[in-house]
Amino acid sequence: MRQAFKASVLHCLADPGEASDPTALQFFDDGLLIIENGRIVEVGEAATLLPQLAADVAIAEFPGKIIVPGFIDCHVHFPQLDIIASYGAQLLDWLNQYAFPAEARFADESYAREIAAVFLNELLRNGTTTALVFGTVHAHSADAILEAAGSRGMRLIAGKVLMDSNCPDELRDTPESAYADSKTLIERWHGKDRLGYAITPRFALTSSEEQLAAAGRLASEYPDVWIHTHLAENKAEVEEIARQFPESRSYLGVYDQYGLLRERSMFAHCLHLDDEDRSCMAAKGGAAAFCPTSNLFLGSGLFDLRAMRDANVRVGLGTDVGGGTSLSLLKTASEAYKVLHLQDQALPASRALYLATLGAAEALYLDDKLGNFEAGKEADFVVLDPAGSSLSERRTRVATSIEETLFAITTLADDRNVAATYVAGQRAEIK
Ligand code: GUN
Numbered sequence: 001m002r003q004a005f006k007a008s009v010l011h012c013l014a015d016p017g018e019a020s021d022p023t024a025l026q027f028f029d030d031g032l033l034i035i036e037n038g039r040i041v042e043v044g045e046a047a048t049l050l051p052q053l054a055a056d057v058a059i060a061e062f063p064g065k066i067i068v069p070g071f072i073d074c075h076v077h078f079p080q081l082d083i084i085a086s087y088g089a090q091l092l093d094w095l096n097q098y099a100f101p102a103e104a105r106f107a108d109e110s111y112a113r114e115i116a117a118v119f120l121n122e123l124l125r126n127g128t129t130t131a132l133v134f135g136t137v138h139a140h141s142a143d144a145i146l147e148a149a150g151s152r153g154m155r156l157i158a159g160k161v162l163m164d165s166n167c168p169d170e171l172r173d174t175p176e177s178a179y180a181d182s183k184t185l186i187e188r189w190h191g192k193d194r195l196g197y198a199i200t201p202r203f204a205l206t207s208s209e210e211q212l213a214a215a216g217r218l219a220s221e222y223p224d225v226w227i228h229t230h231l232a233e234n235k236a237e238v239e240e241i242a243r244q245f246p247e248s249r250s251y252l253g254v255y256d257q258y259g260l261l262r263e264r265s266m267f268a269h270c271l272h273l274d275d276e277d278r279s280c281m282a283a284k285g286g287a288a289a290f291c292p293t294s295n296l297f298l299g300s301g302l303f304d305l306r307a308m309r310d311a312n313v314r315v316g317l318g319t320d321v322g323g324g325t326s327l328s329l330l331k332t333a334s335e336a337y338k339v340l341h342l343q344d345q346a347l348p349a350s351r352a353l354y355l356a357t358l359g360a361a362e363a364l365y366l367d368d369k370l371g372n373f374e375a376g377k378e379a380d381f382v383v384l385d386p387a388g389s390s391l392s393e394r395r396t397r398v399a400t401s402i403e404e405t406l407f408a409i410t411t412l413a414d415d416r417n418v419a420a421t422y423v424a425g426q427r428a429e430i431k
């Protein structure tokens with residue numbers, strides 16, 4: 001079934017960079033997006049495409065709105081939804097005070113299912129159509145989020161957390177159970193519908209060397225599953241890694257040594273790296289999730305986007321809720337702008353859009369399916385409303401370019417600026 005959507009249409013063809021290369025962006029002020037069976041058929045000027053459109057194709061019109069590709073969240077924890085905005089601690093204390101108690105509640109499978117549904121509704125309300133998601137140590141946490149995403153038709157990747165050290169007893173697995181449970185979940189979910197599985201060691205501080213080795217063994221048995229973990233987020237964490245792994249050159253070296261650095265590895269944060277780490281990550285095809293709201297909220301540090309991209313590391317945005325303070329990738333992009341501004345780096349709105357769409361798809365090796373409106377890709381998209389709030393309406397009314405409009409929407413954004421979210425061509429029903 002063919003459908004058409006008439007509005008302004010904006011998407012990235014490449015990374016616009018710090019100078020906002022105009023050839024990296026495609027914008028149709030009066031545009032038309034044509035889709036069929038959940039995939040993109042064509043995008044272009046309405047004046048060009050409408051005369052060729054068959055008379056029976058339904059056209060949904062969104063005057064004054066901007067259609068962009070669905071947002072992709074490269075790092076988020078669904079079990080931490082209810083501890084978002086918890087006061088006063090840096091990473092290691094925050095884990096003990098807030099994250100671990102919240103995750104312990106997921107021993108109750110029905111509670112896990114309830115939060116999974118609420119979490120996905122919140123993603124869709126914010127225009128996020130794909131995410132790479134941490135569960136808890138409980139295998140049923142991965143079942144809960146993947147089943148809920150499958151029932152909504154979403155492309156989503158998740159995994160059960162592996163953790164057998166430095167954590168409360170009720171959240172502890174073993175190298176053997178981590179391996180066996182993850183393998184069962186991979187067989188159950190990876191490649192089913194639009195779902196994928198990520199082997200998810202929490203971070204090197206909460207896995208024994210036996211467990212890291214088991215994760216690496218599993219990764220080598222399943223070369224096309226994702227690997228999802230945290231890296232070099234907090235100074236005290238990095239110092240503790242150096243104490244626990246004295247033979248490793250760096251924190252990244254620990255993961256590399258256990259076979260956890262490769263294509264489809266996603267490392268959240270990556271704040272305290274050196275040039276050698278960055279070139280090693282790029283060479284092996286690993287990617288970084290830039291999580292500015294979390295990095296500011298937990299006082300972790302400033303992500304160096306210029307150094308990462310100069311080294312050719314793949315980078316996407318992550319919200320990192322509950323360490324992060326919003327599920328909105330627009331708000332996340334606005335905080336990214338400020339983090340980079342503090343380091344004399346530019347983040348034009350076009351590049352922020354890239355980091356939330358095509359860049360994230362490249363970081364997750366999903367750019368053959370997602371990230372922009374190339375023919376054949378999956379029809380996940382967002383209808384942005386520049387007039388979603390009275391203030392964004394006033395500000396965007398006087399904007400004179402799409403870059404200025406997008407920057408104002410991003411800087412002022414909340415979920416009122418997301419008029420509708422489409423998943424595989426279907427409007428998402430958000431309860
Ligand atoms: N490092 C290890 N676990 C976590 C977590 O849950 N959140 C964040 N932000 N960092 C972590």
Ligand code: ZN
Binds near residue numbers: 075077268
């Ligand atoms: Zn995280």
